[in-house]
Amino acid sequence: MATVLEISGMRKRFGGVVALAGVDLTIKSEEIIGIIGPNGSGKTTLFNSVCGVYTPDGGQVRWNGVEITGRPAHEIGRMGIARTFQQAMSFPSLSVRENVQIAMEHGCRRGDWEARRWSSAEELLRFVGLEEFADESANAMPFGNLRRLGIAVALGGRPSQLLLDEPAAGLNESESFALVQLFRAIHQLGVGVCLIDHHVQMMAELCDHLIVLHFGNKIADGPTEAVVRDEKVIEVYLGAES
Amino acid sequence: MAQWGRRLNKNPTSVAAVALQAKTRPPVGHAKGGVHPSRTFIIVTAVVVVAVLALPWMHPGYRLLSFAVTTCLTAIVLYGMAVPFGQAGIMSLGYAGLMGFGAYTAAILSRDLGMNMWQAMPFSALVAALFAGLFGLPSLRISGHHFAIVTWVMCELLRITLVNGGKFTGAATGLDLPPIGKAFGLDMDKLANAYLLVAAFMLLCMLATYLIANSRFGRTLRSIRENEQLARAIGVNTDLLKLTAFMASGVFAGIAGDLQAYNFRHISPDLYGGAVSMYFALMVMLGGPRTLFGPLTGALIVTFLPEVMRIDPIDSRIAYGVALIAVIMLLPGGIIAVTERGYRWLAEAVRGARKGVSSPGADSSTA
Numbered sequence: 336m337a338t339v340l341e342i343s344g345m346r347k348r349f350g351g352v353v354a355l356a357g358v359d360l361t362i363k364s365e366e367i368i369g370i371i372g373p374n375g376s377g378k379t380t381l382f383n384s385v386c387g388v389y390t391p392d393g394g395q396v397r398w399n400g401v402e403i404t405g406r407p408a409h410e411i412g413r414m415g416i417a418r419t420f421q422q423a424m425s426f427p428s429l430s431v432r433e434n435v436q437i438a439m440e441h442g443c444r445r446g447d448w449e450a451r452r453w454s455s456a457e458e459l460l461r462f463v464g465l466e467e468f469a470d471e472s473a474n475a476m477p478f479g480n481l482r483r484l485g486i487a488v489a490l491g492g493r494p495s496q497l498l499l500d501e502p503a504a505g506l507n508e509s510e511s512f513a514l515v516q517l518f519r520a521i522h523q524l525g526v527g528v529c530l531i532d533h534h535v536q537m538m539a540e541l542c543d544h545l546i547v548l549h550f551g552n553k554i555a556d557g558p559t560e561a562v563v564r565d566e567k568v569i570e571v572y573l574g575a576e577s
Numbered sequence: 578m579a580q581w582g583r584r585l586n587k588n589p590t591s592v593a594a595v596a597l598q599a600k601t602r603p604p605v606g607h608a609k610g611g612v613h614p615s616r617t618f619i620i621v622t623a624v625v626v627v628a629v630l631a632l633p634w635m636h637p638g639y640r641l642l643s644f645a646v647t648t649c650l651t652a653i654v655l656y657g658m659a660v661p662f663g664q665a666g667i668m669s670l671g672y673a674g675l676m677g678f679g680a681y682t683a684a685i686l687s688r689d690l691g692m693n694m695w696q697a698m699p700f701s702a703l704v705a706a707l708f709a710g711l712f713g714l715p716s717l718r719i720s721g722h723h724f725a726i727v728t729w730v731m732c733e734l735l736r737i738t739l740v741n742g743g744k745f746t747g748a749a750t751g752l753d754l755p756p757i758g759k760a761f762g763l764d765m766d767k768l769a770n771a772y773l774l775v776a777a778f779m780l781l782c783m784l785a786t787y788l789i790a791n792s793r794f795g796r797t798l799r800s801i802r803e804n805e806q807l808a809r810a811i812g813v814n815t816d817l818l819k820l821t822a823f824m825a826s827g828v829f830a831g832i833a834g835d836l837q838a839y840n841f842r843h844i845s846p847d848l849y850g851g852a853v854s855m856y857f858a859l860m861v862m863l864g865g866p867r868t869l870f871g872p873l874t875g876a877l878i879v880t881f882l883p884e885v886m887r888i889d890p891i892d893s894r895i896a897y898g899v900a901l902i903a904v905i906m907l908l909p910g911g912i913i914a915v916t917e918r919g920y921r922w923l924a925e926a927v928r929g930a931r932k933g934v935s936s937p938g939a940d941s942s943t944a
Contacts, residue, residue: 386810412812420810426803437800440793441812492811 338364338399338495338527340385340416345394347377347384354380356551357394364496364527367518369542369559371535373571376548378531379421382498386418387411415443417494419485421501427474431465432456434473434484435491442492452524453491463487463517479510486517496527503532515541535572539563547571617920625870629776633769642768648873648880649772649779650837655861655872656782657829661713661822663866664795666802668725670854671712674732675827677849679705679834681739684752684844694757694839701835702828709827710820717816725858732851739846751845754838775836779873782829787869789825798822859901865911874913 340362347355355377362368370378384391387408396404398414426434435456453459460466463483468476473484482502489497499518503511511534518541522528532538538545538559545562547555549571555562562568614622632645654672661667679701686692686700715727739746746752757765757774765771789795800808801815809815838844856879864875883893908915 388806408806408809409812409814412810418810420807424804424807426800426807429799429803433796433799437796437808437813438811440796443812488807488811 338415339397340496340527340529341395341397342381342385343395343397345381345384345396346392347380347389348392353551355384355391355394358548358551358553360546360553360556362496362527362529364525366543367522367541368527368529368544368546369538370529370531370546370548371533371538372548375550377551378548379500380551381548382418382500382531385411386416386498412442412492413444415493415495416498417442417489417492417496418498419489419500419502421504423478423481423485423505425473425481425484425488428472430470431460431473431476431484432469435459435487438488438491439493443494452493456491459487459491462520463490464513479506482506482510482514483517486514486521490521490526494526497521497529499528499530501531501533503534503537511537535563617924622869625873626780629780630773632776633772639768642772644880644884646768646772646775646840648876649775650833650840651857651860651880652779652873652876653775653782653833653836654830654857655864655876656779656786657826657833658857658861659786659866659872660789660795660798660826660829661819662861663871664790664798664802665819665822667713667716667720667819667822668722668858669712669716669728669823670725670851670858671709671728671732672826672830672857673849673851673853674735675705675709675712675830676834676837677735677739677844677846678708679831680838680844680849681746681752681834682831683835683838684747684754685745687754688752693755694835695760698832698835702831705831705834706824706827709823709830713820713823716819716823729851729854732849732854736846736850739849747845749846751843754842754844756842757839771840775840778832778836782832783869783873785829786872790867794818794821856897859897862901863904863911865913865915868911868913868917871911871913875911878912 342361343359345355345358346353358377358381370381372378380389383389384394385396387406387410390405394404395402398416403411403414426437429437439453439456439459453462457466457469460469463486465480465483465487468480473481476484482505486497486499486502489499502518503514506514515537518528518530530538530542542559544557545555545559546553547562547565547568554571555565555568557565629649633642637645654676658669658672661669682701682704683692683694683697686697692700712728712731716724719727740749742748757771759765760770760774763770763773765774797808797813797818800811800813801818805815837848841848860875860879861872862875863878864873865871879897882888883890883896888896904911
């Protein structure tokens with residue numbers, strides 16, 4: 336089932352810093368959507384405001400037509416919006432299997448995730464390529480696998496929309512490449528994928544649609560080919576002289 | 578970008594291939610959560626249960642037996658503490674106070690309504706659980722030692738309230754209770770029988786804690802301990818679960834209070850102040866809050882050690898302080914957790930020497 340996450344007029348400020356200055360965007364699950372922008376452009380703040388970590392100062396979030404602005408984080412998680420974190424979060428001293436089990440026991444409560452695609456933690460771990468680490472504790476794994484585990488935990492909750500916050504940060508070229516394949520596979524299952532990243536090449540390769548934020552404002556929003564040629568975007572990324 | 582494109586075209590990748598396979602593969606049997614008890618673990622548990630219940634037949638003497646009663650009463654509270662502290666990772670210093678709510682509820686119900694120990698028990702448990710929830714409320718906003726200090730203050734406030742409660746709470750003198758009478762055909766005026774009753778409750782509480790730790794509820798509490806923000810993101814209502822964990826532990830404390838009131842037959846505010854709470858915290862950390870035998874071991878050591886070593890009560894406080902620092906620095910996870918690790922290491926070494934291969938050893942932890 337296709338889903339739509341609509342964000343309109345989202346505003347958030349921290350003291351004198353305006354992190355989001357009225358951002359409008361629509362995230363449809365049919366497309367893989369990328370959000371790019373320099374450091375401090377408001378990307379993570381946007382995710383945090385959608386997911387209930389922050390209460391936005393203004394604006395609306397609608398999920399399949401239902402307003403969810405300012406609801407607590409766990410309610411958003413139960414509605415089928417799952418997210419990962421920049422710092423590759425896990426339940427560090429629990430086993431990899433238990434990490435995924437906990438997620439599978441919670442998460443989305445609506446029954447319309449027609450195929451509960453993974454009937455066991457092992458199956459989900461196989462999907463993300465971590466089955467051999469099931470009995471290890473999460474903090475014993477290398478960083479790249481920790482990133483995958485974060486994605487597995489998010490998927491465990493049977494989400495309809497994934498929001499991935501810099502999933503490839505700190506990974507090398509081949510690890511990022513493998514992640515791109517994983518995101519495609521996730522999208523093929525009918526789960527909406529929206530990600531933040533700095534790696535413009537990777538994003539251009541993976542995403543159907545790009546959104547560019549700059550100092551809390553949206554400066555571009557459109558099909559990837561058009562956005563990467565946009566003059567404003569090139570100026571922000573490469574500097575005015577180019 | 579060109580490089581990315583090339584690689585994508587050439588490489589029908591492993592992950593995607595695996596991903597698509599995963600859809601068609603038959604589902605693997607649902608993994609049961611928790612620890613499957615090993616044989617060693619079952620044997621050790623059986624030995625402990627038998628030893629606890631057989632104590633009265635070993636001619637222990639009155640003094641030792643009354644210490645054993647205290648140990649069991651304390652251990653009941655500690656098994657309660659093990660739920661929020663061991664599983665959810667939240668340390669509270671209010672447990673003597675919660676035990677006090679249980680004890681005073683029992684004493685007041687006995688005095689005003691003529692209830693006996695059994696009739697008062699559900700009320701003691703309920704009142705202690707409600708106040709445990711109240712004591713736990715600050716944990717939704719503050720954490721770590723800030724929260725511990727707030728709960729310690731609450732415990733002290735209770736003690737001060739009891740001292741100033743006039744006739745209702747018996748003020749500083751406290752309240753008296755009637756004897757338990759007969760239970761299960763045994764005369765509870767005999768200390769050995771009273772011990773058996775309290776020991777049976779202690780073993781039940783041990784079992785309850787084990788079942789909680791190995792349930793879905795226990796797993797969810799561990800997710801809060803490990804990473805609260807992530808737990809919330811996957812849909813765990815962390816606020817509600819923390820309060821539930823506190824209230825569950827309050828039930829243990831309330832039952833312990835009811836049993837204590839009827840075993841001591843006199844209760845006073847001093848039994849339920851902040852200092853006692855500190856001792857509880859020491860015991861549970863010493864033994865190890867995440868292990869099945871940790872709370873019992875902690876209660877045993879702290880109750881019996883001054884007696885065995887004949888230390889002055891004031892000096893023993895210094896010894897406890899030193900012991901606590903030593904445990905935190907040298908034995909993280911408590912004595913039992915370290916013993917287990919040692920045993921596993923030894924078992925593997927022995928097996929390795931015998932077969933030349935290593936395999937996992939015993940596992941008696943509840944989490």
